Amino acid sequence: MDYKAAGVDIDAGMEVVERVKRLASSTFTDGVLSDIGAFGGLFRPELSGMDDPVLVASADGVGTKLAVAFAAGVHTTVGVDLVNHCVNDILVQGARPVFFLDYLATGRLSPDVSAAVIEGIAAGCRQNGCALLGGETAEMPGFYADGRYDLAGFVVGLVDRARIIDGRSIVPGDVLVGLPSSGLHTNGYSLARRILFDELGLRVDSVVEALDCTVGEELLRTHRSYQSAVRPVIETGCVKAIAHVTGGGLTDNVPRVLPEGCAAVIDPQRWTVPPIFDFLRERGEVPVEDMYRTFNMGVGLVVICGRDDAHRVLSKLIVCGEIGAALIGAVAEAGAGRSRVAYAKVDLPGDTQAACGA
Amino acid sequence: MDYKAAGVDIDAGMEVVERVKRLASSTFTDGVLSDIGAFGGLFRPELSGMDDPVLVASADGVGTKLAVAFAAGVHTTVGVDLVNHCVNDILVQGARPVFFLDYLATGRLSPDVSAAVIEGIAAGCRQNGCALLGGETAEMPGFYADGRYDLAGFVVGLVDRARIIDGRSIVPGDVLVGLPSSGLHTNGYSLARRILFDELGLRVDSVVEALDCTVGEELLRTHRSYQSAVRPVIETGCVKAIAHVTGGGLTDNVPRVLPEGCAAVIDPQRWTVPPIFDFLRERGEVPVEDMYRTFNMGVGLVVICGRDDAHRVLSKLIVCGEIGAALIGAVAEAGAGRSRVAYAKVDLPGDTQAACGA
Numbered sequence: 267m268d269y270k271a272a273g274v275d276i277d278a279g280m281e282v283v284e285r286v287k288r289l290a291s292s293t294f295t296d297g298v299l300s301d302i303g304a305f306g307g308l309f310r311p312e313l314s315g316m317d318d319p320v321l322v323a324s325a326d327g328v329g330t331k332l333a334v335a336f337a338a339g340v341h342t343t344v345g346v347d348l349v350n351h352c353v354n355d356i357l358v359q360g361a362r363p364v365f366f367l368d369y370l371a372t373g374r375l376s377p378d379v380s381a382a383v384i385e386g387i388a389a390g391c392r393q394n395g396c397a398l399l400g401g402e403t404a405e406m407p408g409f410y411a412d413g414r415y416d417l418a419g420f421v422v423g424l425v426d427r428a429r430i431i432d433g434r435s436i437v438p439g440d441v442l443v444g445l446p447s448s449g450l451h452t453n454g455y456s457l458a459r460r461i462l463f464d465e466l467g468l469r470v471d472s473v474v475e476a477l478d479c480t481v482g483e484e485l486l487r488t489h490r491s492y493q494s495a496v497r498p499v500i501e502t503g504c505v506k507a508i509a510h511v512t513g514g515g516l517t518d519n520v521p522r523v524l525p526e527g528c529a530a531v532i533d534p535q536r537w538t539v540p541p542i543f544d545f546l547r548e549r550g551e552v553p554v555e556d557m558y559r560t561f562n563m564g565v566g567l568v569v570i571c572g573r574d575d576a577h578r579v580l581s582k583l584i585v586c587g588e589i590g591a592a593l594i595g596a597v598a599e600a601g602a603g604r605s606r607v608a609y610a611k612v613d614l615p616g617d618t619q620a621a622c623g624a
Numbered sequence: 625m626d627y628k629a630a631g632v633d634i635d636a637g638m639e640v641v642e643r644v645k646r647l648a649s650s651t652f653t654d655g656v657l658s659d660i661g662a663f664g665g666l667f668r669p670e671l672s673g674m675d676d677p678v679l680v681a682s683a684d685g686v687g688t689k690l691a692v693a694f695a696a697g698v699h700t701t702v703g704v705d706l707v708n709h710c711v712n713d714i715l716v717q718g719a720r721p722v723f724f725l726d727y728l729a730t731g732r733l734s735p736d737v738s739a740a741v742i743e744g745i746a747a748g749c750r751q752n753g754c755a756l757l758g759g760e761t762a763e764m765p766g767f768y769a770d771g772r773y774d775l776a777g778f779v780v781g782l783v784d785r786a787r788i789i790d791g792r793s794i795v796p797g798d799v800l801v802g803l804p805s806s807g808l809h810t811n812g813y814s815l816a817r818r819i820l821f822d823e824l825g826l827r828v829d830s831v832v833e834a835l836d837c838t839v840g841e842e843l844l845r846t847h848r849s850y851q852s853a854v855r856p857v858i859e860t861g862c863v864k865a866i867a868h869v870t871g872g873g874l875t876d877n878v879p880r881v882l883p884e885g886c887a888a889v890i891d892p893q894r895w896t897v898p899p900i901f902d903f904l905r906e907r908g909e910v911p912v913e914d915m916y917r918t919f920n921m922g923v924g925l926v927v928i929c930g931r932d933d934a935h936r937v938l939s940k941l942i943v944c945g946e947i948g949a950a951l952i953g954a955v956a957e958a959g960a961g962r963s964r965v966a967y968a969k970v971d972l973p974g975d976t977q978a979a980c981g982a
Binding site (some may be wrong): 268270271272274276279299304305306307308309310311313318319320321322323324325326327329330332333344354355356358361365367368369371400401402404405406407408409414416418420422423430432456457459460461509510512513516518522552553556559560 | 691762
């Protein structure tokens with residue numbers, strides 16, 4: 267009896283480590299002092315020009331979107347989802363990511379699948395300018411069925427304390443700018459899978475006319491990173507708060523950045539809900555309120571700014587390529603006991619110009 | 625059809641978040657600027673007195689030790705294992721931990737089990753003086769059987785660049801000081817479970833005379849944190865390298881800190897191997913070389929220092945409560961093609977005094 271007989275292949279693990287090393291080094295930025303393989307990863311942050319550096323960290327997973335990757339046999343995109351999800355979670359507080367670590371847990375380690383997953387993580391890190399500083403690849407026999415794995419990520423970023431974005435200055439009358447999502451991103455997959463696969467009997471390779479692609483293609487669209495588009499807008503100094511629309515949808519995530527006494531009124535007429543969400547609502551007979559608390563409904567990120575800055579923020583976003591950005595709502599007084607997000611018609615600046623490019 | 629019907633209970637998730645908030649706040653140190661619930665956790669590092677601050681980060685899991693926790697229905701210790709494992713991984717480079725994040729993935733979320741796990745994580749964070757800054761609790765229906773979960777942790781620490789411990793100054797003749805482990809720590813569980821449960825048909829509540837406790841008690845002993853004992857030794861400036869004995873045992877982990885051209889000769893006669901390892905070797909008929917590449921064999925951490933500093937390091941460790949610390953080997957010239965760790969008799973300083981307190 268040895269370790270391999272017990273289902274753990276240290277040599278396969280070593281092979282993965284070697285491949286991870288090569289992939290990780292493609293992400294290394296100036297701050298990286300160590301090579302993968304050291305017990306801990308070493309990173310020297312660039313603090314010059316910062317008065318009071320603050321670290322911002324976030325941990326996330328990909329959730330059951332992984333099940334779609336398994337069914338499609340596509341393992342290179344979930345890593346991109348993971349990194350972008352984490353990067354957005356610290357971007358909303360004004361931080362720029364500096365390094366990332368991953369946790370990949372499998373039943374029996376397939377060096378090829380593991381390498382494909384890390385490939386996606388490395389690509390996501392390069393796109394966001396953060397270094398893949400380390401991680402853990404765990405082989406856990408009996409915990410995961412063959413070919414299955416779970417994936418978690420951890421990002422650390424930096425922001426100068428005076429430039430932390432926290433929504434503190436939000437007042438009624440401020441406006442919400444919505445940035446388009448690329449699809450479900452990484453939320454609502456348990457419900458989407460239940461509807462598409464269990465209820466409708468579709469498969470990942472089924473072509474759905476309303477979606478103009480296969481179910482697999484639609485569900486595996488990668489979670490967008492908003493960093494390149496939003497960073498220049500943050501530089502304008504107009505941004506009061508940013509909400510990343512993840513689990514809980516607009517309904518649960520927008521209130522996370524609203525100060526006491528404030529609520530948000532969001533007008534769903536202000537943007538075009540992508541077909542996948544209508545398809546899921548209609549075919550799954552999902553109540554609209556559940557849709558908005560489960561899916562992003564086409565809005566992946568919400569930027570909140572003063573009414574007078576709306577045009578400046580919006581034009582900056584559009585210049586940065588966010589042509590789908592639109593004014594989607596406004597901040598109102600929170601009524602006692604009432605929900606902090608209401609969906610209703612709302613008057614917004616520039617109404618004459620067709621919802622500002624939406 | 626709604627999200628709950630699809631197996632995801634957002635309200636149960638919210639309850640967990642509330643309980644996590646209370647537990648996390650018990651770990652908060654001065655640097656914490658944010659409350660759990662923000663998209664990212666904010667931490668202001670204390671950099672005064674550091675010339676060139678370097679961040680050290682590590683990601684880890686608990687592996688299949690979790691299966692023992694499931695069988696025993698004990699969920700409060702794996703979090704301690706997780707934190708201590710991560711803290712040791714950055715301690716070996718000289719870093720002190722500042723914050724920690726966790727990833728807890730379950731099938732169907734049990735607020736009580738989740739809270740018990742986070743309780744252990746919070747306890748581990750308090751013991752190591754690092755803040756539980758955030759984390760992700762994911763409910764993934766169909767991914768994990770009821771009552772099962774996976775757990776990963778991420779730690780970030782700080783060290784001044786000039787004080788990074790990296791083994792660069794190691795030369796043949798240097799000595800290895802071993803610090804006792806508390807048991808299997810978090811490695812080798814797939815093999816141990818295979819032998820104890822599958823081969824020998826034992827259960828977690830089976831009392832094993834040779835161990836003088838139940839199998840569950842033996843296997844759930846928490847992974848030790850070496851921080852409090854090793855930090856004062858690091859302050860002496862005598863420490864050239866530290867190896868955390870994790871997956872791969874002494875055989876794979878000691879070479880990770882040895883410079884080119886150096887090998888280690890370890891003398892197993894120098895410390896008392898705890899009964900669990902002999903029991904696993906004998907009853908599982910595991911070849912000795914596999915034992916040393918799978919389990920820590922009673923040595924959880926190895927400190928490498930100059931021969932002339934051996935007494936100083938050892939006495940400092942013993943003063944700090946590490947009465948089981950012992951000289952266990954020496955650094956030698958690496959022979960071409962030969963293994964970088966050999967197990968053989970080796971002459972060490974103070975041989976007259978019975979292996980210095982071992």
